[in-house]
Amino acid sequence: MVHSVDIKYYLVLAAVLFCLGMFGVLVRRNALVVFMCVELMLNAANLTFLAFARQNGDATGHVSAFFVIAVAAAEASIGLAIVIAVFRSRGTVNIEEIRTMKH
Amino acid sequence: MSIEHVLFGVFALLTVVSAVMVIVAKSPISSAMSLVATFFFLAGIYVLLWAHTVAVLQVLVYTGAIMVLFLFVIMLLNLGEANVTGPRVTLARVAGGVAAAGLLAVLVTAIWRIPSASTFTGSQAMSQGFGTLAVIGQTIYTRWLLPFEAVSLLLLVGMVGAVVVAKSRI
Numbered sequence: 001m002v003h004s005v006d007i008k009y010y011l012v013l014a015a016v017l018f019c020l021g022m023f024g025v026l027v028r029r030n031a032l033v034v035f036m037c038v039e040l041m042l043n044a045a046n047l048t049f050l051a052f053a054r055q056n057g058d059a060t061g062h063v064s065a066f067f068v069i070a071v072a073a074a075e076a077s078i079g080l081a082i083v084i085a086v087f088r089s090r091g092t093v094n095i096e097e098i099r100t101m102k103h
Numbered sequence: 104m105s106i107e108h109v110l111f112g113v114f115a116l117l118t119v120v121s122a123v124m125v126i127v128a129k130s131p132i133s134s135a136m137s138l139v140a141t142f143f144f145l146a147g148i149y150v151l152l153w154a155h156t157v158a159v160l161q162v163l164v165y166t167g168a169i170m171v172l173f174l175f176v177i178m179l180l181n182l183g184e185a186n187v188t189g190p191r192v193t194l195a196r197v198a199g200g201v202a203a204a205g206l207l208a209v210l211v212t213a214i215w216r217i218p219s220a221s222t223f224t225g226s227q228a229m230s231q232g233f234g235t236l237a238v239i240g241q242t243i244y245t246r247w248l249l250p251f252e253a254v255s256l257l258l259l260v261g262m263v264g265a266v267v268v269a270k271s272r273i
Contacts (some may be wrong), residue, residue, distance in 0.1 A: 006113045008214055009154065013115045016212035019203040025124040026199030030133050032177060036138050039169070040122055046161075050154045057233060060241045065157045066151055066239070069164050070254045074261035075267055076169045080176045081265035088271065093167050 010051035018044035031093040032085070035079050042072045111151055118144040131177045135170060142166045153234040 017040055024037030046065045053061025087093050121144060124137035142165045149158035232238045243251050 004105075005107055005151070006129075008217060009111065009115070010148070011214045011217075012211055013118065013148070015207060015214060016119055019207040019210070020119070020122045020126060022206065023199050023203035024201060025198050028126065030131055032173065032180075033125070033134050036125055036134055036173065039138065039165070040125065043142070043165075045149065046157070047145065048153045050149055050157060054152045054156065054233075057240050059233070062154055062157055062234065063242050063247050064240045065154070066160065066243070067250060067254055069157075069160055070258060073164060073169055074257050076172055077261045077265040078148065078268070080172060081269040084176060084179070084269045093180065 007044050007051050007055045011048060014044040014047040014051070017041075017047065029094050030097075031083050031095050032080075035076065035083075039072060039076070042068055052092065107151060111148065114144050114147040114151070118148065135177060136172050138173075139166050139170050142170070155234050156236045156239050157234075204205070 021037045021040030021044065024040065025034050028034055028037065046068050049061040049064045049068070053059065076103075083093055085096060090098060092098070118141055121137045121140040125134045125141060128134045128137055142161055146161045149155075149161060186267040
């Protein structure tokens with residue numbers, strides 16, 4: 001495969017996505033947007049798994065990506081339930097105003 | 104320059120642009136819609152990596168189920184646009200930007216030193232059904248059976264936990 005894209009470019013794209021997600025987690029104050037940025041980081045990890053799976057011709061990377069997607073689904077359901085519970089008791093999803101777990 | 108390069112460039116550009124839109128969008132609805140676009144373009148990139156099954160899972164599970172859950176919660180909480188009161192450039196934003204840029208620099212430097220050894224034998228792997236549901240299912244049910252069952256248990260626990268946490272009275 002002379003003409004295929006080098007794996008480096010896929011890895012750089014994954015790195016860019018991961019850093020964008022990290023920036024969002026650090027900067028945004030809305031808990032829901034923070035969750036979305038975590039999903040971005042999980043997708044960056046998936047992209048890395050799949051790039052190496054293609055490079056090595058091995059299906060194990062695909063299985064790992066499948067597990068990551070399942071864990072992301074569980075994380076989203078639990079996280080959104082916590083967001084709903086916090087919104088019900090505090091009336092906000094701004095993580096600056098939720099200080100209970102800070103010391 | 105083949106069609107694969109062109110498609111990769113287009114999909115990568117669109118993915119990064121829509122991922123930036125997720126972060127800079129003011130209302131959570133706009134963020135969620137941009138995230139849906141990001142997932143679609145990423146699915147295109149997965150197809151370029153011959154991960155057709157994972158691309159289908161991405162569209163079905165992420166954009167079909169998880170994002171619907173996100174939109175449902177956003178509308179349930181009735182969140183409008185965040186009213187910006189403070190300064191636009193805060194210490195936290197500068198620190199976050201510096202941290203993300205530093206990590207990106209380290210990662211790109213490390214990635215660029217990988218020797219580009221092309222061990223992938225394209226047509227041979229393609230004829231063996233690389234990336235198809237049959238091959239992935241065989242791998243899951245032979246070498247990864249216990250983790251697969253653990254994931255099913257995890258999803259059950261997540262489902263029950265979500266109901267318990269979000270319930271008003273127990």
